[in-house]
Amino acid sequence: MSPFTGSAARTARWEHLRVEHTDGVATVTLTRPAKLNALTFGAYADLRDLLAELSRERSVRALVLAGEGRGFCSGGDVDEIIGATLALDTAQLLDFNRMTGQVVRAVRECPFPVIAAVHGVAAGAGAVLALAADFRVADPTARFAFLFTRVGLSGGDMGAAYLLPRVVGLGHATRLLMLGEPVRAPEAERIGLISELAEDGSADEAAQRLARRLADGPALAYAQTKALLTAELDMPLAASVELDASTQALLMNGEDYAEFHAAFKEKRPPKWQGR
Numbered sequence: 001m002s003p004f005t006g007s008a009a010r011t012a013r014w015e016h017l018r019v020e021h022t023d024g025v026a027t028v029t030l031t032r033p034a035k036l037n038a039l040t041f042g043a044y045a046d047l048r049d050l051l052a053e054l055s056r057e058r059s060v061r062a063l064v065l066a067g068e069g070r071g072f073c074s075g076g077d078v079d080e081i082i083g084a085t086l087a088l089d090t091a092q093l094l095d096f097n098r099m100t101g102q103v104v105r106a107v108r109e110c111p112f113p114v115i116a117a118v119h120g121v122a123a124g125a126g127a128v129l130a131l132a133a134d135f136r137v138a139d140p141t142a143r144f145a146f147l148f149t150r151v152g153l154s155g156g157d158m159g160a161a162y163l164l165p166r167v168v169g170l171g172h173a174t175r176l177l178m179l180g181e182p183v184r185a186p187e188a189e190r191i192g193l194i195s196e197l198a199e200d201g202s203a204d205e206a207a208q209r210l211a212r213r214l215a216d217g218p219a220l221a222y223a224q225t226k227a228l229l230t231a232e233l234d235m236p237l238a239a240s241v242e243l244d245a246s247t248q249a250l251l252m253n254g255e256d257y258a259e260f261h262a263a264f265k266e267k268r269p270p271k272w273q274g275r
Contacts, residue, residue, distance in 0.1 A: 011050070011053060014046050015042060016030075016031070016040065017030065017031065017043070017050060019050065021059070023215065024059070024060060024215040024216075024219075025060070025063070025064065025208070025211045025212060026064070027063075027064045027066060028065050028066070029066045030043065030068060032068075033067075034069070035074070036069070036070060037069065037071065037072065037074065037126070038074045038078070038081075039073065039077060040080045040081065041080070041081070041096070041099075044125075047103045048099065048102050048103045048106055051103070051107060051110050052106060054110065055106075055112075058111070060112050061219045062112055062211040062212075062214040062215040063110070063112055063113070063115070064114075064115050064116075064117055064208060065107075065116050065117065065130075066116075066117040066207065067117075067118075067119070067126075070119075070120050071120030071126075072116070072117070072118045072119060072120060072121060072122040072130065072142070073121070073122055073125070073126025073129060074121050074123050074124070075123045075124020075125045075127070075147060076125050082151065097157075100125065100157070100158045101159060103158070104128060104129075104159045104163075105159075107129070107132040107133060109230065111223040111226070112214075112223060112226075113214045113226060114132075114133040114134050115133060115134065115136075115207045115210055115211055115214075116129065116130040116133035116136045117137050117138075117203045117204045117207035117208075118130050118137065118138040118139075118144075118194075118203055119139045119141050119142055119201070119203045120143070121143055122142065123144070123145040123146075123147055124146070124147045124148065124157075125158060127144045127146050127147075127160075128157065128159065128160050131160065132158075132159070132163060136194050136196075137196045137198055137206045137207040137210060138188065138194045138196075138197060138198065138203055139185070139199065139202060139203040140185045140186075140197070140199075141185070141200065141201075142184070142185045143183065143188075144183045145182040145183070146176050146177050146180055147180045148160070148177070148180065149177070149179070155176075155177030155180070161177060164176065164177060166233060167193060168192050168193055169191075169192075172191045196210070216272070217272055218256045218260075218270075218272045219272065220251065220254060220256060220274050221256065224247050224250075224251060227247075228240075228244065255275040256270070256272055256273060256275060259273065
């Protein structure tokens with residue numbers, strides 16, 4: 001994401017999200033607990049625009065995505081999304097579905113690690129948001145459900161058919177996207193859908209610990225690693241190793257690489273600058 005902007009100022013307040021910043025860590029919380037943080041048109045748009053804004057600012061080194069209340073996110077609101085889309089024409093429906101995909105692309109393409117802190121339900125679009133994150137930290141109450149076929153739609157929504165096989169393999173992805181059955185935390189950990197299984201009630205705390213570790217580390221190295229993981233999913237080996245070589249050559253000319261060497265020689269921890 002380019003840091004160059006036009007005349008737009010930083011958004012002071014987000015209507016559908018709570019956004020907090022602490023020493024390079026942004027915590028973005030979905031705030032509709034009475035509806036298990038069901039998404040609306042506005043919530044999707046806010047997520048898309050917030051991630052673009054944070055990516056341009058380059059002030060965030062790690063981001064935690066969380067849900068307030070009893071669950072992470074129950075997906076699209078039945079009335080405000082499913083009911084409302086019944087009144088839209090094909091062009092409007094295409095605009096909406098492209099917007100939801102833009103949210104997933106923003107999560108994958110932002111230049112900092114994203115950690116989903118999952119407790120309770122992560123269903124439908126909520127499951128895909130967690131899937132798109134770089135890390136999924138979940139407690140034993142977490143359950144993931146890709147419910148799209150259960151409402152008569154394709155299981156390949158918001159990039160799920162692209163991302164899920166790459167995380168859990170084609171066999172598990174086929175079962176989860178076709179049948180829409182919930183996957184509880186122990187199985188989700190077994191098949192690789194969960195990055196870290198936290199203790200009961202501590203997903204948010206564990207996600208913050210991981211975010212702090214990432215924010216205190218070599219941010220530029222993490223950003224480039226994330227970019228390569230995404231870009232090389234569809235590359236042949238020859239193209240991948242060439243991209244790796246170009247990336248490493250650039251990073252070897254950076255301040256963090258020289259700082260590691262200096263810190264090693266001086267027997268002290270590196271002071272990472274993200275440059």
